[in-house]
Amino acid sequence: MSAPPIPFVGLCKAEWTKIRGRGLAWAVLLFGLMHGLVGPGMIWGVLAVGHELGAGETDPVDFLVGADTALYLAVFPVNGFALLLLACILWAEDYSLGTMAMIFVRPVARWKVFAAKAAVAWGVGVVSLLLATVLGALFGILLLGFSGDIGMLGSAPVVGWMVDVPEDAFATAAASNSLPLGDPMGLLGRMGWIAARLGTCALILAPAVAVAALVAQVTRSPVLTLFGSLVVFVVDGFAWAIGSAWGASSLDYNELAGTLAEWTILGSRRGLFRANMDGAIGDLWPSGVLTLAYTVAFGALALWMFNRRDVT
Amino acid sequence: MRGLTRAYGSHVVVRDLELDVDPGDIYGFLGPNGAGKTTTMRMVLGLIHSDAGSVSIFGEADPVAARRHLGGIVEGPRFYPYLTGVANLRVFAAYSGGVTEERIQSLLEMVRLGERQTDPVKTYSLGMRQRLGVAQALLGAPKLLLLDEPMNGLDPAGVRELRDLILRLKEEEQLTVFISSHILKEIEGLCTRVGIIQDGRKVAEGSADELLEDGESLEDCFLRLTGGVHGGQIR
Numbered sequence: 001m002s003a004p005p006i007p008f009v010g011l012c013k014a015e016w017t018k019i020r021g022r023g024l025a026w027a028v029l030l031f032g033l034m035h036g037l038v039g040p041g042m043i044w045g046v047l048a049v050g051h052e053l054g055a056g057e058t059d060p061v062d063f064l065v066g067a068d069t070a071l072y073l074a075v076f077p078v079n080g081f082a083l084l085l086l087a088c089i090l091w092a093e094d095y096s097l098g099t100m101a102m103i104f105v106r107p108v109a110r111w112k113v114f115a116a117k118a119a120v121a122w123g124v125g126v127v128s129l130l131l132a133t134v135l136g137a138l139f140g141i142l143l144l145g146f147s148g149d150i151g152m153l154g155s156a157p158v159v160g161w162m163v164d165v166p167e168d169a170f171a172t173a174a175a176s177n178s179l180p181l182g183d184p185m186g187l188l189g190r191m192g193w194i195a196a197r198l199g200t201c202a203l204i205l206a207p208a209v210a211v212a213a214l215v216a217q218v219t220r221s222p223v224l225t226l227f228g229s230l231v232v233f234v235v236d237g238f239a240w241a242i243g244s245a246w247g248a249s250s251l252d253y254n255e256l257a258g259t260l261a262e263w264t265i266l267g268s269r270r271g272l273f274r275a276n277m278d279g280a281i282g283d284l285w286p287s288g289v290l291t292l293a294y295t296v297a298f299g300a301l302a303l304w305m306f307n308r309r310d311v312t
Numbered sequence: 313m314r315g316l317t318r319a320y321g322s323h324v325v326v327r328d329l330e331l332d333v334d335p336g337d338i339y340g341f342l343g344p345n346g347a348g349k350t351t352t353m354r355m356v357l358g359l360i361h362s363d364a365g366s367v368s369i370f371g372e373a374d375p376v377a378a379r380r381h382l383g384g385i386v387e388g389p390r391f392y393p394y395l396t397g398v399a400n401l402r403v404f405a406a407y408s409g410g411v412t413e414e415r416i417q418s419l420l421e422m423v424r425l426g427e428r429q430t431d432p433v434k435t436y437s438l439g440m441r442q443r444l445g446v447a448q449a450l451l452g453a454p455k456l457l458l459l460d461e462p463m464n465g466l467d468p469a470g471v472r473e474l475r476d477l478i479l480r481l482k483e484e485e486q487l488t489v490f491i492s493s494h495i496l497k498e499i500e501g502l503c504t505r506v507g508i509i510q511d512g513r514k515v516a517e518g519s520a521d522e523l524l525e526d527g528e529s530l531e532d533c534f535l536r537l538t539g540g541v542h543g544g545q546i547r
Contacts, residue, residue, distance in 0.1 A: 006406075007409070010406040010409075017395070017403050021395045098388075099392060102390055104359055105379060106379060106404070107408065107452065108376075308361075311359040312354070
């Protein structure tokens with residue numbers, strides 16, 4: 001008699017049940033929703049203050065600006081905090097509770113269990129970002145309206161990609177003492193770009209899952225996994241900050257330091273985000289490839305340990 | 313098991329161990345503390361790797377395939393305390409494959425947890441957890457059930473309940489049971505065959521009739537074979 005297959009979807013459902021039971025999955029999703037409210041709310045607040053201070057009555061934003069801002073605000077907190085917690089629960093808590101042994105005595109290949117845990121941790125993070133973006137758009141309709149004069153956004157950070165600003169716009173602006181205006185992308189085009197940005201943000205989340213998975217195999221403790229993963233990212237963040245400061249300094253410019261900063265985990269992910277913001281697909285190298293490489297390297301090492309190590 | 317060996321550093325915990333468990337046996341696996349029982353069971357269950365030797369279960373030598381015939385608990389059942397009893401079984405069922413909701417419900421009834429299935433496991437007594445542990449081990453309808461010290465910490469009523477459950481499983485599910493325990497009186501009344509190890513080596517194997525001398529209890533036999541009694545005194 002052939003043995004019944006073990007569906008991957010079933011394994012994912014089991015992992016989802018664990019984090020849902022802990023309430024953590026809902027917390028991560030609420031975290032995304034919260035950013036969906038904060039993004040448009042923040043822009044609305046800034047505009048309201050601007051109007052109070054005597055800025056013109058022109059409305060330079062619309063709901064998609066709210067959606068994009070919500071995504072921008074959500075991606076690094078979701079990646080840095082919520083996702084690490086999820087990964088800690090999914091890997092390290094199974095070790096600390098002793099339930100990993102109860103799983104490994106079953107006729108399921110360990111790599112499948114590993115893949116289900118990774119898929120659920122990453123998937124919840126991506127859904128959290130999706131919720132931030134969608135709620136940002138919906139809340140944006142209420143607060144910011146369906147349409148706006150977004151041609152004024154050409155010089156704005158984060159959402160400036162929505163406007164095609166002429167190359168000499170800044171010179172013109174300096175001469176005429178007015179903000180540069182550009183040709184805004186169409187509504188559907190901007191929606192497409194936001195969807196693409198969501199895709200690259202999903203890739204930005206992946207190294208966090210891989211690092212937490214690896215640290216969990218080493219420590220087998222939820223607290224140490226969280227602490228160890230944070231240490232990895234803090235050290236990486238320092239390396240990025242020092243490298244980029246040194247690399248950007250006009251007094252003591254060091255090209256190598258700047259390049260190394262770009263090649264840190266944080267640097268590559270920031271580069272990936274920036275490339276996406278500018279709509280510059282060409283800039284996905286090296287950022288996108290490096291982000292993927294970090295994910296594969298940490299993930300492969302974690303999987304190797306997951307497969308090989310004894311459960312005592 | 314053939315030539316099963318495992319060392320931690322220079323300390324050999326299980327050495328060239330050979331055991332045969334026949335289908336339908338309730339096999340008592342005995343040994344003093346540190347004899348290598350749990351390490352052996354962990355190797356059979358695929359939780360730790362052996363340095364040498366092999367385990368074949370109902371003809372399957374491939375570890376993943378062999379585990380289709382296997383259910384077990386090592387060093388006490390472990391659960392997600394914040395999930396209910398039935399949710400825990402559903403989670404573990406996903407890793408077994410092909411387990412129906414009817415099977416889960418029938419196992420909960422079998423171990424008499426049907427009425428408490430929707431309570432979180434953290435509210436269960438030790439005896440209830442042991443019974444839920446047996447239920448989870450049976451999810452994949454195994455042919456062989458491995459139980460490591462299942463009676464540890466149970467009160468006399470719990471021990472009797474578990475013993476009756478094991479005997480019922482042997483009859484109803486045609487199970488072969490491989491069980492380690494320090495409660496030798498229970499093993500004596502439960503097992504059809506016994507294997508005794510010491511320092512990672514097998515020192516005796518056979519039915520009670522084959523191992524016991526005239527009027528000897530299993531406890532006396534165990535102490536005699538493991539050197540636990542010297543000149544009538546326990547060392």
